[in-house]
Amino acid sequence: MIRTFFRNRGAAAGLVILLLVAAMSALAPLLFPFSPWDMQGAPFAHPGEDGFLLGSDSLGRDVAAGIAHGAYVSLLVGAVSTVAALLVGITLGAVAGYAGGWVDDAVMRFTEFFQTVPSFVLAVVIVAIFTPSLPSIVGAIAVVSWPPVTRVVRAEVLSLRSREFVQAAEVLGRSHASILFRDILPNALSPILVLASLMVASAILLESALSFLGLGDPNLMSWGYLIGAGRSVIRLAWWMSVFPGVAIFLTVLALNLVGEGLTDALNPRIARQR
Amino acid sequence: MPLLAVEGLTVALPPGADRAHAVHDVSFTLEAGEILCIVGESGSGKSVSASAIMGLLPAALRPTAGRIGFEGADLLQATPAAMRRLRGARLGMVFQEPMTALNPLMRVGQQLAEVLHVHGARVGGRPLELLQAVHLPDPARMLRAYPHQLSGGQRQRVMIAMALALEPAILIADEPTTALDVTTQKEILRLIREVQGRRGTGVLFITHDFGVVAEIADRVAVMQSGRIVEQGTADMVLNRPQHPYTRALIAAVPARARDARPPETGEVVLELDSVGKTYRRGGLLRRAGTPAVVDATLEVRRGETLGLVGESGSGKSTLARCVVNLVQPDAGSIRFCGTDLRPLSRAAWRPYRKRIGMVFQDPFASLNPRRRVGDIIAEGPVAHGMARPAALARAGELLRLVQLDPGAANRFPHEFSGGQRQRIGIARALALEPELLVADEPVSALDVSVQAQILALLEDLRTRLGLTMLFITHDLRVAAQVCDRVAVMQRGRIVEQGPTQAVFADPQHEYTRTLLDSVPGRNWTPPA
Numbered sequence: 001m002i003r004t005f006f007r008n009r010g011a012a013a014g015l016v017i018l019l020l021v022a023a024m025s026a027l028a029p030l031l032f033p034f035s036p037w038d039m040q041g042a043p044f045a046h047p048g049e050d051g052f053l054l055g056s057d058s059l060g061r062d063v064a065a066g067i068a069h070g071a072y073v074s075l076l077v078g079a080v081s082t083v084a085a086l087l088v089g090i091t092l093g094a095v096a097g098y099a100g101g102w103v104d105d106a107v108m109r110f111t112e113f114f115q116t117v118p119s120f121v122l123a124v125v126i127v128a129i130f131t132p133s134l135p136s137i138v139g140a141i142a143v144v145s146w147p148p149v150t151r152v153v154r155a156e157v158l159s160l161r162s163r164e165f166v167q168a169a170e171v172l173g174r175s176h177a178s179i180l181f182r183d184i185l186p187n188a189l190s191p192i193l194v195l196a197s198l199m200v201a202s203a204i205l206l207e208s209a210l211s212f213l214g215l216g217d218p219n220l221m222s223w224g225y226l227i228g229a230g231r232s233v234i235r236l237a238w239w240m241s242v243f244p245g246v247a248i249f250l251t252v253l254a255l256n257l258v259g260e261g262l263t264d265a266l267n268p269r270i271a272r273q274r
Numbered sequence: 275m276p277l278l279a280v281e282g283l284t285v286a287l288p289p290g291a292d293r294a295h296a297v298h299d300v301s302f303t304l305e306a307g308e309i310l311c312i313v314g315e316s317g318s319g320k321s322v323s324a325s326a327i328m329g330l331l332p333a334a335l336r337p338t339a340g341r342i343g344f345e346g347a348d349l350l351q352a353t354p355a356a357m358r359r360l361r362g363a364r365l366g367m368v369f370q371e372p373m374t375a376l377n378p379l380m381r382v383g384q385q386l387a388e389v390l391h392v393h394g395a396r397v398g399g400r401p402l403e404l405l406q407a408v409h410l411p412d413p414a415r416m417l418r419a420y421p422h423q424l425s426g427g428q429r430q431r432v433m434i435a436m437a438l439a440l441e442p443a444i445l446i447a448d449e450p451t452t453a454l455d456v457t458t459q460k461e462i463l464r465l466i467r468e469v470q471g472r473r474g475t476g477v478l479f480i481t482h483d484f485g486v487v488a489e490i491a492d493r494v495a496v497m498q499s500g501r502i503v504e505q506g507t508a509d510m511v512l513n514r515p516q517h518p519y520t521r522a523l524i525a526a527v528p529a530r531a532r533d534a535r536p537p538e539t540g541e542v543v544l545e546l547d548s549v550g551k552t553y554r555r556g557g558l559l560r561r562a563g564t565p566a567v568v569d570a571t572l573e574v575r576r577g578e579t580l581g582l583v584g585e586s587g588s589g590k591s592t593l594a595r596c597v598v599n600l601v602q603p604d605a606g607s608i609r610f611c612g613t614d615l616r617p618l619s620r621a622a623w624r625p626y627r628k629r630i631g632m633v634f635q636d637p638f639a640s641l642n643p644r645r646r647v648g649d650i651i652a653e654g655p656v657a658h659g660m661a662r663p664a665a666l667a668r669a670g671e672l673l674r675l676v677q678l679d680p681g682a683a684n685r686f687p688h689e690f691s692g693g694q695r696q697r698i699g700i701a702r703a704l705a706l707e708p709e710l711l712v713a714d715e716p717v718s719a720l721d722v723s724v725q726a727q728i729l730a731l732l733e734d735l736r737t738r739l740g741l742t743m744l745f746i747t748h749d750l751r752v753a754a755q756v757c758d759r760v761a762v763m764q765r766g767r768i769v770e771q772g773p774t775q776a777v778f779a780d781p782q783h784e785y786t787r788t789l790l791d792s793v794p795g796r797n798w799t800p801p802a
Contacts, residue, residue, distance in 0.1 A: 163639055164634045164635070164639040165639065165640050165641055165642045167600050167634070167640075168632065168634060168640050168641075168699070168702065169642075169653065171598050171627065171631070172627060172653060172657055172702070172706065173623070173627025173654070173657055173658060174653060174657040175657065178653075182642075182645070183642050183645075186642075186644045186645075187643070187644055267644075268644055268688070
């Protein structure tokens with residue numbers, strides 16, 4: 001299984017990028033042994049100038065230090081909110097698809113209720129009510145990102161339910177839980193994984209957007225905050241927004257590649273063919 | 275000079291396939307007014323040969339040698355534009371799946387007119403004449419119908435009308451009746467014979483069914499792994515086959531009725547009493563649905579095999595699913611060894627799950643692709659409380675019982691062929707040592723030779739383990755071979771039941787007579 005994963009070059013490259021980003025985040029206190037909020041030199045220094053690898057911002061803070069320290073918040077928000085959204089989404093979707101009938105109707109109306117509200121506006125409202133902090137941001141992102149998971153999982157479960165191998169399990173007298181966890185969900189894994197890798201990406205972007213609006217945790221540096229802070233001077237100092245943007249782009253791309261590689265590696269048919 | 279002469283045709287498969295050539299050095303001729311049947315099992319290259327003639331080979335397959343002579347030209351060398359002019363006008367084709375071969379958004383009349391139009395023929399009243407020629411009822415109304423409003427047989431008639439619209443010299447029919455019921459198949463075969471005789475068309479008929487061959491062929495070519503192994507007149511190939519492969523295929527045709535056994539007098543294992551099931555449409559206004567099973571009454575005694583036969587939509591599968599509670603019947607009672615199973619809850623059903631096993635139709639859909647074969651077989655016993663190691667050891671024994679290597683337990687289902695997968699499905703059903711085995715079309719997705727092996731395996735297991743079987747099939751030849759008694763179903767009702775030989779020798783009901791009369795090749799007795 002691991003071999004199949006690494007035979008997919010894109011997936012291996014994605015994993016390398018992710019590991020580099022994680023290492024950068026973990027080594028930030030060693031690479032930049034100062035607070036990213038502290039002034040380190042002249043403002044608006046070009047990349048490479050004045051000892052600033054990626055330039056400095058309008059207050060003379062180091063952009064490179066901001067990216068290294070901010071990786072922690074961006075990755076944490078992406079991972080935790082995705083896990084939370086997956087837990088809620090898979091549970092509801094599996095129950096709705098498997099039980100059918102009025103349970104299905106109830107769960108799906110509830111899901112649609114969340115989908116009709118524009119998700120970004122809902123996230124803004126939740127963060128504003130609970131005051132901007134890491135837990136409230138993670139919570140808000142999870143709340144707005146579970147409905148698509150529920151829909152995908154329900155559709156998969158619904159179609160797998162009527163497959164002959166599920167009927168065969170039923171005839172053998174297996175329990176609902178065993179059928180759901182051994183026969184149905186493993187076969188629904190591919191779309192869930194692809195969706196999850198996209199969700200981590202969109203969570204990072206959502207956190208950026210919240211920070212951009214000034215709704216980030218005021219005590220924590222994040223990529224979104226950096227882009228937001230650079231926005232007003234983008235024609236004067238392009239590096240302030242471009243480098244954090246590149247960091248987000250690479251991370252999101254890496255996650256998608258890894259997600260695709262995992263899907264292949266977990267499918268016995270593809271894993272054995274290559 | 276023959277109408278069509280295929281000489282030394284060789285088509286290469288892409289590298290990495292299980293053999294180098296899809297077809298290898300294939301030569302045959304087709305005369306005007308003749309029906310040549312190409313027979314073979316799946317993967318034998320019979321459809322590839324037809325596609326090569328039509329110039330419809332997939333891009334991955336390219337002809338590497340040979341020539342296809344037709345009207346003085348070599349079709350393999352023809353330009354795409356030249357092939358387009360020939361297709362439809364000089365070479366007509368009928369496909370297997372009448373459901374997908376017609377455009378669902380165009381009326382039948384428009385589609386017929388289109389064929390004439392693209393080849394620059396005058397349309398006029400031709401579509402109507404064509405529909406009359408293929409004996410569609412009320413052709414004027416049919417012209418305005420959409421494909422979904424027609425039955426499978428009617429659609430195949432429209433396809434034949436389209437293929438014949440420009441009076442082609444050659445008609446290629448690729449398994450045109452495989453997706454149809456026997457009674458419809460019989461009509462379509464008769465129609466092809468008739469139009470072919472009327473216009474002197476040369477017909478290249480591709481099929482896997484020797485019954486159909488016996489029904490329609492003038493000459494026969496038998497294909498195996500991309501080569502023609504035997505070719506000759508229908509009489510020669512069917513009654514005096516020379517090549518061992520042809521002999522094996524013909525021997526596999528289920529034709530010999532089983533020896534009559536004394537009727538079972540043991541206890542009644544399964545007793546259905548006026549079982550009914552109606553599928554209702556959802557929605558607020560619960561409209562009356564279509565009844566799938568009406569008033570089904572039958573009993574199965576210990577040790578006997580009861581066949582449930584009928585065409586698609588007759589309700590035989592629904593009735594079988596009622597027995598295992600995959601479908602909840604809404605009337606009647608289902609008594610198993612004296613207990614009525616219908617009112618039982620899911621929990622109360624559990625002990626009976628051990629005693630009633632089921633084998634499914636589709637060997638590809640009925641095994642979870644993500645689990646190893648050993649786990650698949652062991653899951654039944656594990657669900658009923660057997661320890662996992664013991665269940666896995668038992669799975670190994672069961673694999674041996676169904677004549678597979680016990681090492682198969684560590685592999686995934688996709689690594690097996692259709693017949694092997696069906697053996698795995700049987701092993702899974704037997705793992706709980708059921709008293710009653712419900713087999714829902716267990717051989718209809720398999721090639722004849724594999725079908726014969728699976729039937730032999732089931733027969734062997736039945737005698738060795740003393741199984742009682744409810745065997746669902748649409749194929750009367752299979753039923754004759756396997757079942758002690760048969761129940762014939764039509765539109766949800768059991769119209770006739772009795773000992774197999776009595777029913778087949780002297781059918782009482784009109785529908786049973788029609789069915790028996792439609793069995794392809796009924797006048798041909800394979801040589802022993």
